[in-house]
Amino acid sequence: MVGPGAQGDGLPPAGTPVAPDAVVPLGELAPGGPDDAEHAGGPGAVGLAAKIRAVLRIRDFRKLWLSTALSSFGDWLGLLAITFTAYSLVDGYAANFALGGVLAFRLLPAILLGPLAGAFADRFDRRKTMVVTDILRFGLFASIPIVGELIWLFIAQFLIEALSLFWIPAKDAAVPNMLRKDQLEPANQLSLVTTYGFTPVLAAVVFALLNALNGDGELLPSVDQADLALYLNALTFLVAAAVIWRLPSISGRRAAGAAVKQESFLRSLRDGFSFAGHTALVRGLVVGITGAFVAAGVVIATAQAFAASVGGGGAAYGLLFGAVFIGLGIGIGAGPSVARDLSRERLFGVAIVGAGTALLLLAWTFTLWIALLLIVAMGFFAGIAYLAGFTLLGTEIEDSIRGRTFALVQSLVRAALILSLAVVPFAVGALRRHTLDLGVFSLTVTGERLMLFVAGLLAIGVGVLAYRQMDDGRPVPLLADVLTAVRRDTTARRRLAKGGVLIAFEGGEGAGKSTQVRRLQEWLTDEGLVARATFEPGATPSGAGIRAIVLDRAHAGIASRSEALLYAADRAQHVHDVLRPALDAGEVVITDRFVDSSLAYQGAGRTIPLEDVRMLSRWATEGLQPDLTVLLDLPPEVGLARARGRAAADRLESESLDFHQRVRQTFRALAESDPDRYLVLDARRSPDEIAAAIRVRVAELLSGLPLQTLAQPAAGHSGGRARRSDEELATTTHHPHAQTGTTPQLHP
Ligand SMILES: Nc1ncnc2c1ncn2[C@@H]1O[C@H](COP(=O)(O)OP(=O)(O)OP(=O)(O)O)[C@@H](O)[C@H]1O
Numbered sequence: 001m002v003g004p005g006a007q008g009d010g011l012p013p014a015g016t017p018v019a020p021d022a023v024v025p026l027g028e029l030a031p032g033g034p035d036d037a038e039h040a041g042g043p044g045a046v047g048l049a050a051k052i053r054a055v056l057r058i059r060d061f062r063k064l065w066l067s068t069a070l071s072s073f074g075d076w077l078g079l080l081a082i083t084f085t086a087y088s089l090v091d092g093y094a095a096n097f098a099l100g101g102v103l104a105f106r107l108l109p110a111i112l113l114g115p116l117a118g119a120f121a122d123r124f125d126r127r128k129t130m131v132v133t134d135i136l137r138f139g140l141f142a143s144i145p146i147v148g149e150l151i152w153l154f155i156a157q158f159l160i161e162a163l164s165l166f167w168i169p170a171k172d173a174a175v176p177n178m179l180r181k182d183q184l185e186p187a188n189q190l191s192l193v194t195t196y197g198f199t200p201v202l203a204a205v206v207f208a209l210l211n212a213l214n215g216d217g218e219l220l221p222s223v224d225q226a227d228l229a230l231y232l233n234a235l236t237f238l239v240a241a242a243v244i245w246r247l248p249s250i251s252g253r254r255a256a257g258a259a260v261k262q263e264s265f266l267r268s269l270r271d272g273f274s275f276a277g278h279t280a281l282v283r284g285l286v287v288g289i290t291g292a293f294v295a296a297g298v299v300i301a302t303a304q305a306f307a308a309s310v311g312g313g314g315a316a317y318g319l320l321f322g323a324v325f326i327g328l329g330i331g332i333g334a335g336p337s338v339a340r341d342l343s344r345e346r347l348f349g350v351a352i353v354g355a356g357t358a359l360l361l362l363a364w365t366f367t368l369w370i371a372l373l374l375i376v377a378m379g380f381f382a383g384i385a386y387l388a389g390f391t392l393l394g395t396e397i398e399d400s401i402r403g404r405t406f407a408l409v410q411s412l413v414r415a416a417l418i419l420s421l422a423v424v425p426f427a428v429g430a431l432r433r434h435t436l437d438l439g440v441f442s443l444t445v446t447g448e449r450l451m452l453f454v455a456g457l458l459a460i461g462v463g464v465l466a467y468r469q470m471d472d473g474r475p476v477p478l479l480a481d482v483l484t485a486v487r488r489d490t491t492a493r494r495r496l497a498k499g500g501v502l503i504a505f506e507g508g509e510g511a512g513k514s515t516q517v518r519r520l521q522e523w524l525t526d527e528g529l530v531a532r533a534t535f536e537p538g539a540t541p542s543g544a545g546i547r548a549i550v551l552d553r554a555h556a557g558i559a560s561r562s563e564a565l566l567y568a569a570d571r572a573q574h575v576h577d578v579l580r581p582a583l584d585a586g587e588v589v590i591t592d593r594f595v596d597s598s599l600a601y602q603g604a605g606r607t608i609p610l611e612d613v614r615m616l617s618r619w620a621t622e623g624l625q626p627d628l629t630v631l632l633d634l635p636p637e638v639g640l641a642r643a644r645g646r647a648a649a650d651r652l653e654s655e656s657l658d659f660h661q662r663v664r665q666t667f668r669a670l671a672e673s674d675p676d677r678y679l680v681l682d683a684r685r686s687p688d689e690i691a692a693a694i695r696v697r698v699a700e701l702l703s704g705l706p707l708q709t710l711a712q713p714a715a716g717h718s719g720g721r722a723r724r725s726d727e728e729l730a731t732t733t734h735h736p737h738a739q740t741g742t743t744p745q746l747h748p
């Protein structure tokens, strides 16, 4: 839990300055209060619930989510009511065709209109598009019971679906503008679970209730339960329209007053296709998602026959059907935390291959419970892939083209489903049952199993293709990447990527960072390791110039953005000249301040949107992250008093107490958002106590790693050597006795 004004992950959404009163109680970072804060790396990880609470605290997203949930509930209720109405408007066997007609009319518009709808979402005001389509859907749903003709039901159904096609990309493209990039995944988890888990169940319950209450027309004599459901459904769209009308942020670039490029509709349509064709990431996503949905269609189309072949009837079919949704739910809910550190590009391809493998095995399964397990596994991987793909579309595709990309994917998904639902039953019928005599044994092949096998192969194929298209070019072998991500072994991940171990010290002014950096470096050297101490800003020759500028009170007029760029420039040089080479050489590198300082000082202190600072730092460091960040936490008034006892206040130290309070809260919130990577210590404790706690954690971190060792350990463990200054330590680049070996047994 966080204090007032903060997000659940302790950080504000993109574009929002950190509230000065945002308080993250340190005691909540660790179970036992402030004194136990050093154990924060243990149990208190930020869970999905906290992340979801955080996104729900963003007012516009919360309102959009609620109105989407309402529309989704209405949609499901509408589907139940429409299929019921179609059935009741036609007698006898023809009712099945009426039902099929409803489904065909539901899927068809996507193929015809999907790309147009996408261009619309990018070209016109998304909020107005959503409001108008919601009002029209309200009218159409309400008209079905009033007209009461099957032909109108088909037409209305077609029009409703066509309108939804304009609504969905407008909504999907708007959501990423309301959130920070890292919030998009939990937001998608919430939306997918709401749309495919919660609202269909609620709609089924409400439909059943309406049936029970008004089945014989006792409540409203002239209206049956399907009519009631349709009116209720119509109302949900009207309410959604009213809510969305009051959310100007949905208008995206228009809300921010940005000029939107005016181009012809055809041109923007063509640009959409050309973008998808020429962008590897989108190509990979389109291939992967479409292929996966063809496979999903095969599973749906063969499910009845497969259920019969494992010795079950309708009950087995129901179980297998339920198992898909259980798997999907687990995949969407738990997938991201299982594969936390794996890039979403890699995760997408890997998950599709996983789903394909489960399908391949399913084709050879004759036992119901094994089939159920495999289907849960298939749903699990499919859920992960869907979430990863959807999130990548939101985070990686620029706002101006996002609507078209979402719409293209949406059309292809529906086309894939229609195609496989239409073709597979014929293929199953044509293939029937064959026994192949293979000499030693004979093999019975049935149409549905062959189709499942082919679907499995197809999914594996598109998974590999998508992986190749989307691979982010990291040198880490896939298997090791997956295994270390699942094991959450961040140190191993760094070693895979290049080597070395990076430890950052963070905290406010006078927290004792330099003192502890020096002590840790001395201890590691005494233990026989090549350990380098360095700092920001100013550890390189050009960085020294930058340090002089940013800390000099004579430069009081430096604009916040210039300041952020100066620190980023210092960091880029630092990473290039000092950190990367040392890490590549397998050294333990200890830096006094790193990216978190920019997030805290320039982000929260100067109120630059945190995501901007994060992106700048990510660019400057090429994504380099510490394996461990030691946060020395101290009330700013104590730290500033310590620092002033040392020298006159510099430009940053001269900032207000409020500024330093925001800096402190942001450091703590960052630590809370990723507790495995942080050690939070109360900096009011004595230097010896702090140093001892750090040694324990670092010994744990380094244990067993093949790091650079000194052939001759430095003189004694007693600390009797003369201490070197930060500058000396930072420039100690040459280790004549260094050799690669396993980390010696450390003695904290
Ligand atoms: N645990 C501690 N308790 C009390 N005083 C401390 C402690 N650690 C360091 N100090 C003293 O506080 C002052 C600041 O320490 P130090 O320079 O290590 O902090 P810092 O975090 O690097 O500061 P800055 O970021 O302002 O450079 C020094 O005089 C140091 O001796």
Ligand SMILES: Cc1cn([C@H]2C[C@H](O)[C@@H](COP(=O)(O)O)O2)c(=O)[nH]c1=O
Residues within 6 Å of the ligand: 509, 535, 536, 537, 567, 593, 594, 595, 597, 598, 599, 601, 602, 652, 653
């Ligand atoms: C890296 C970094 C630092 N700062 C600020 C924080 C301090 O006030 C000074 C550095 O002084 P120190 O005595 O070396 O700690 O710079 C910042 O604002 N942003 C940064 O990225």
